[in-house]
Structure formats: C-alpha cells, structure tokens
Amino acid sequence: MKLSANEEYGLRCLVRIGYAGEGGSLTIPEMSQAEGVSPAYAAKILRVLRRGGFVKAARGKDGGYTLARPAEAIVIGDVMDVLGGRIFESSFCDSHAGQAPICTRSVDCSVRSLWRAVQVAVDQVLSKATLRDLLQNEEEMNTWVRTIPGAKGLHFIQ
Amino acid sequence: MKLSANEEYGLRCLVRIGYAGEGGSLTIPEMSQAEGVSPAYAAKILRVLRRGGFVKAARGKDGGYTLARPAEAIVIGDVMDVLGGRIFESSFCDSHAGQAPICTRSVDCSVRSLWRAVQVAVDQVLSKATLRDLLQNEEEMNTWVRTIPGAKGLHFIQ
DNA sequence: GCTAATCTGTACTTTATAGTCAAGATTACT
DNA sequence: AGTAATCTTGACTATAAAGTACAGATTAGC
Numbered sequence: 600m601k602l603s604a605n606e607e608y609g610l611r612c613l614v615r616i617g618y619a620g621e622g623g624s625l626t627i628p629e630m631s632q633a634e635g636v637s638p639a640y641a642a643k644i645l646r647v648l649r650r651g652g653f654v655k656a657a658r659g660k661d662g663g664y665t666l667a668r669p670a671e672a673i674v675i676g677d678v679m680d681v682l683g684g685r686i687f688e689s690s691f692c693d694s695h696a697g698q699a700p701i702c703t704r705s706v707d708c709s710v711r712s713l714w715r716a717v718q719v720a721v722d723q724v725l726s727k728a729t730l731r732d733l734l735q736n737e738e739e740m741n742t743w744v745r746t747i748p749g750a751k752g753l754h755f756i757q
Numbered sequence: 758m759k760l761s762a763n764e765e766y767g768l769r770c771l772v773r774i775g776y777a778g779e780g781g782s783l784t785i786p787e788m789s790q791a792e793g794v795s796p797a798y799a800a801k802i803l804r805v806l807r808r809g810g811f812v813k814a815a816r817g818k819d820g821g822y823t824l825a826r827p828a829e830a831i832v833i834g835d836v837m838d839v840l841g842g843r844i845f846e847s848s849f850c851d852s853h854a855g856q857a858p859i860c861t862r863s864v865d866c867s868v869r870s871l872w873r874a875v876q877v878a879v880d881q882v883l884s885k886a887t888l889r890d891l892l893q894n895e896e897e898m899n900t901w902v903r904t905i906p907g908a909k910g911l912h913f914i915q
Numbered sequence: 916g917c918t919a920a921t922c923t924g925t926a927c928t929t930t931a932t933a934g935t936c937a938a939g940a941t942t943a944c945t
Numbered sequence: 946a947g948t949a950a951t952c953t954t955g956a957c958t959a960t961a962a963a964g965t966a967c968a969g970a971t972t973a974g975c
Binding site: 626627628642645646649656657658659660661662663664 | 924
C-alpha cells in the first residue's frame with residue numbers, strides 16, 4: 600500500500616498554496632522549483648487539484664493558484680481521494696474477482712472486511728485533518744527548526 | 758492510496774491456504790481457478806509469499822503450498838509489507854525530494870508527519886490482525902451466508 | 916494592439932506494475 | 946526407469962502510472 604506520486608506532490612503543492620495565505624498565490628514555475636519537479640508535471644498535478652475544487656487558477660500575468668476555500672474547510676481526506684482514489688474501491692469483487700463467481704464466497708468477504716477496516720482507520724486520520732492543521736504544523740516546525748541548532752535533517756515526528 | 762494486485766491476490770491465496778488447515782495444502786492450479794487468475798500469475802504471487810516465509814512449498818506429485826507457521830503466528834501487517842511495501846518509505850525525502858534541498862523544510866515535515874500518522878493508523882489494524890482472525894471471520898461468514906436466504910451478493914461489513 | 920507572463924489541453928514518451936510463457940527441476944507412484 | 950503432477954526461474958509482453966512537450970488561450974501593463 601503505497602502513496603502515488605500524485606498524492607505526494609499534490610498535497611505538497613496544496614500546502615504551499617495554503618501557506619501563501621489569503622490573497623497570496625503561487626505560480627506553476629514557483630511550485631515546480633520548490634518541489635523539484637518539472638513545470639509540466641506541476642501543471643498536471645495542479646489541474647487535478649483545480650478540478651477537485653481545492654484551488655482556483657488565475658490566468659495571465661500576475662496569475663497563479665490560490666485556495667478555493669479557507670484552509671480549515673479543506674479536508675485532507677477529500678484531497679487524497681481526488682489525488683489517488685480510495686483503498687477499498689480498487690478491491691471490490693468486480694475489479695479483482697477474476698472469472699470466479701466469488702462475491703458471496705467467504706474468502707472475499709473476510710479479505711474485504713479487512714480492507715474496509717483499513718480504510719476506516721485511514722479515514723479517521725484523514726477526515727479529521729484539514730489543510731489548516733498542516734499549515735499550523737508547518738509553523739510549529741519553522742519555530743522548531745529555528746530554535747534548535749543543528750536541526751538540519753531533523754524530521755518532525757509527532 | 759490503493760492496494761496493489763499483489764496485495765489483493767497474495768492475501769487471498771494465503772487465506773485459502775490457511776483455510777486448508779494444518780497438514781492441508783493447495784496447488785497453484787487450485788488457487789488459480791479459485792481466484793480466477795492464470796496459473797502463471799498465481800505462481801508468481803506464491804513465490805513472493807514463500808520468500809517472505811509465510812508458506813512452504815512441496816514440489817512433485819501431491820505437492821502444493823502449506824502455511825509455514827500456525828495461522829495465529831502470521832501477522833497480516835507483515836504479509837502486507839512483503840506483498841506491497843509500506844506507505845511511508847515511498848515518500849521519504851530521498852525518493853520524492855526532486856532536486857530541492859528540502860528535508861529540513863517545513864512543507865516536507867508537515868506532510869511527512871501526516872503520512873506517518875496514516876501509517877500508524879494502518880499498522881494498528883494490520884499488526885493486530887493475524888491470519889487466524891481472517892479464517893474465523895470466514896467461518897462466521899459461511900454460517901451467515903448459509904442461514905440467510907437470498908444472501909447471494911451480500912457483503913460482510915463489520 | 917503588442918508583449919510577457921501565466922494557465923489549459925492534448926498528445927506523446929518513459930518507467931513501473933501486472934500478467935504470460937516456456938524450459939527446467941523435483942517428487943510420488945508404478 | 947518412466948510418467949505425470951507439481952513447483953522454480955528468468956525472460957518476455959501488455960497495461961497503467963509517471964512525467965514531458967508543445968501549441969493554444971487568457972490577462973496585465975504599456
């Protein structure tokens with residue numbers, strides 16, 4: 600069970616846009632450079648975020664991306680669903696049953712019930728977290744890094 | 758965040774082998790047919806499970822796969838790690854930092870701390886569950902399906 | 916209106932995952 | 946020893962995900 604590149608970079612870009620604050624905006628070249636990915640790829644990811652309704656784009660000179668809503672109204676779980684889909688739907692009978700008529704068979708149901716439990720556990724984390732939480736975390740981190748000498752390479756682990 | 762095909766079919770095959778019970782064994786053709794995948798693909802998946810130390814293979818006539826340990830000693834989290842890797846390792850700075858020197862930067866750390874929280878939540882489910890739990894679940898399900906008329910297509914949702 | 920900075924969309928290439936194939940090795944049974 | 950059933954391996958093909966390229970559309974400022 601891995602994170603897709605979309606999920607990783609998509610969320611990072613969203614955090615950066617959120618960090619730009621109300622009225623602030625970020626351009627594709629800026630995010631591209633900050634994340635170390637190509638502008639074309641950043642554009643592709645931002646398109647997903649825009650279609651998902653999380654960011655708004657302004658074209659032309661002085662354009663860029665801003666949050667479509669206040670950070671506290673953006674639930675990370677929703678963002679992740681749009682960027683990478685859900686754990687569970689990819690393993691329903693229809694997609695992984697092969698030719699066997701096994702939806703009513705017990706092996707499927709015990710495995711599916713496990714997947715569902717995993718999905719619930721993930722949702723409990725991701726549906727409680729809003730973008731605001733990540734931004735605050737970030738501010739804490741800035742302080743953290745500033746106050747601790749030699750903090751280079753330090754990772755914030757809750 | 759999705760399940761890989763390896764995770765889905767690997768765990769299903771393991772459940773089937775476990776269901777065969779102590780001393781019982783299953784062959785590749787049997788699992789292939791039960792899961793509706795090709796024998797070659799089943800073989801590939803079983804190789805992963807064998808190298809992970811979860812099943813033992815017996816070659817030759819009357820051969821097949823059996824559990825390498827009692828079902829209660831097989832932790833599903835370990836199986837999933839072998840079949841599909843972990844959420845977190847794929848998103849460390851080294852793999853997704855691009856060219857930017859950002860391990861100490863706050864965006865990374867807030868996102869990584871979120872991934873870590875997700876991983877912890879998943880682990881809480883998967884490290885508590887053993888293969889035995891899935892097998893018991895299966896027996897319950899058999900009863901469930903037998904006792905309820907028209908249960909075809911019914912899904913066991915805890 | 917012209918220019919520069921920006922987003923948009925489609926189509927393309929590359930890489931990773933999923934899935935197949937065929938030849939070889941092992942074992943039980945006769 | 947011979948045969949049939951089984952696992953083992955490595956190389957192959959197909960499909961999906963990741964990442965790129967480029968021409969087009971929009972806007973601000975002059």
